Amino acid sequence: MSHSQSPVMRSWFAFTLAVTATSTLTSLVLYQLPASRLFGVPVDRAATSVAADQLSHAFKEAARSARASVVSINSIKRYRPAAGGRSAPRQQLPEELRRFFGEDSWERFFESPQGQAPFEQQGMGSGVIVSADGYVITNNHVVQGADDVTVTLHDGTTQKANIVGTDKKTDLAVLKIAAQGLTAAPLGDADLMEVGDWVLAIGSPFNYHQTVTAGIISAKGRRVGVLQSVQGYEDFIQTDAAINPGNSGGPLLNLRGEVIGINTAIASRSGGFNGLGFAIPSKIVGSVYQAIVQHGHVERGQIGTLIQDLDRDLAESFGYNSTDGVLVQDVMPEGPADRAGIRSGDIIVRYQANPVNNSKQLRNAVAATAPGTRTKMTVFRDGQERQLEVVIQSQNLQRRASRNKPSESSTTTLGITVQTLTADQARQLGLTPQEQGVLVTQVASGSLAARAGIRRGDLLLDVGGQAIDSAADFQEALQNFDPSTGVRLQVKRGNTRSFVFLKDLP
Incomplete structure (x- = not known):
């Protein structure tokens, strides 16, 4: 047997040497390169540091400028024993809890000895000063039914507050304190904000005053059902900035320190924050505030229709080739729409020359129109568009009615x-x-x-x-x-x- 290497062995030996040399050379080259050059484009550490510092500065400035405008709100409801020793009148119990406890169980739970002193229920929330002479915006549910309301300013001073007016349909309330020279927060434009924009929430979660949390806008135009029982107007900004009990009524801010929303609700199975917070957008906040300050209440418009959104099949059944628009389900007899010639089965495609996309948009637009205003609407009917003029009526005058007859x-x-x-x-x-x-x-x-x-x-x-x-x-x-x-x-x-x-x- 020969001791000389076979051609196969020589080839294998040469291959091994080549791999070893390549690996060694690669290791030496990588060892000499900075870590920032290993993957992708080289990092400009100086530029990154400047950008981070600028963002941090924007957060600090927004928080600093707004904190003097953010207040804590405490409310007290007094329950007085009724005849028979029952201390909580039936009407004071929310419907959801009444169904849970049952009528008798609830009254037995609060039954008290004859002559027992009244007891108090305390509530807590936040608010934001919107005028130098003491007007404060908060949530209606923070002060609803309260006998006493106190406001604690950023410096710890406390003021008794009067409720100027409330609006259940948006869950907003306006308070007034006897003070001058206060720092008012500027109202921003939530319509200019986009999903992904940074925001700050300031308030008193769990009574921790002047707490600042940060996040982004997660979505816009959310309808979550919290105002469904009062046929309210929901157009919430969704954010992942932490909102907890006690934050209600406090501001949601952009990085310019402007109020672009009022924090109102969270979606949670545990009662704590799960990354889903909701704020009323500034456009609604501003209009409700102005109405309450000027008139003491909010007056909304209506046209006397029931409406619904379109899906593809429903739209095609009317010969309409889009799902943008709103289908008229029913028309209130002798109401504004009826007098304008709008019919059940019409598809409303424009309101005040603006395209109509869905029922929420149209409902909010009509509600924001002052009663008595003559407004042009465009409807799709029988394959063609028709322009009609409707006179907006106050919702206070609305009376729903409908029109049908006769046994096999x-x-x-x-x-x-x-x-x-x-x-x-x-x-x-x-x-x-x-x-x-x-x-x-x-x-x-x-x-x-x-x-x-x-x-x-x-x-x-x-x-x-x-x-x-x-x-x-x-x-x-x-x-x-x-x-x-x-x-x-x-x-x-x-x-x-x-x-x-x-x-x-x-």
Whole structure:
């Protein structure tokens, strides 16, 4: 056997030497390079340091300029024992808690011996000074029902406050303290803020006065349902700046120290902050403040319609090729919209020459319009746009009303059974002789109608724009119904009309 190396062994030896040399050379080169050159573009440490210092300075200046305008608010509610020793009147209990405790359990819980002294409930929140002569903005829920309100300024001095006015529909309140020469916070424009912009929240979370937290704007135009029970106006700024109990009523600031919102609510399962805070935008804050200071209350406009957003199927059923706009569900008889010629089934596409995107936008715009104003609106009807003029009416004058009539029954492919109304049924439902429709008497579980939210007791007024006044009419209107393309129904439930689109799942 020869001791000379085979060609394969020589090749392997040469390869090993090459790899070793390359690795050694690479290590030497990397060792000589600064760490900032290893990945991507070289870091300019000087420029980065300057940028960080500038951002830090902006935070400090915004906090410094605003802190003198931020106050802590303490409220006291006094409960006096009623006859029989019950100390908390039934109307003082929120509906949610009443359902939780039950009427009897709640009253037994607060039952007290005859003649016991009144007890007090204390509340805590924040606010922001908006005028040098002592006007303060906070949340309505911070001072609602309070017998006494005190305001603690940034220097620790305390002032008794009077409630100038409140607005439940936006959860805002205006207070007044007897002081002059105060530092008023400037009101900024939340419309100019964008998602990702830095913001600061200042307030008294858990009674820790003058606490500053920072975050960004996470979203705009949020509707979270906290004002749903009062049919309120929600257009919240969402932020991840920490907001906790006690922050309510305090300002949300941009880095110029301007108030762009009033911190109001959090979304949380634990009651503590989970990165989801909500603030009322400055445009709403400013208009409510001006109305309360000038008139003591907020007067809002309305046009006397019920409206809903569009989806693709519903829009196409009206021959409309967009989901921007607002569908008119119902029109209040003799109301502003009715007098202007607006009809159920119209799609409102412009208000005061501005495009309308959704029902929240239109509702807020109409509410912000002074009653008595003549306003131009553009509606889409029967394939073309029409311009109408409506005179805005005060919401205080609103009276909702709706227009339907008469016993055979019919079961349809939609999964519902309908019945022609008798005269007695129409009377019991409060219908006028001019009103028409059919009564839903049964809805099959899992059917198209059930998935669309139709219920037993609903009235069906038309099918695809065709009015119906009997079960036979309803059955005939559905003769050519194709579940894959769908059909639009107009439904009346109580005093409310709405449109639904029934279509089989793909």
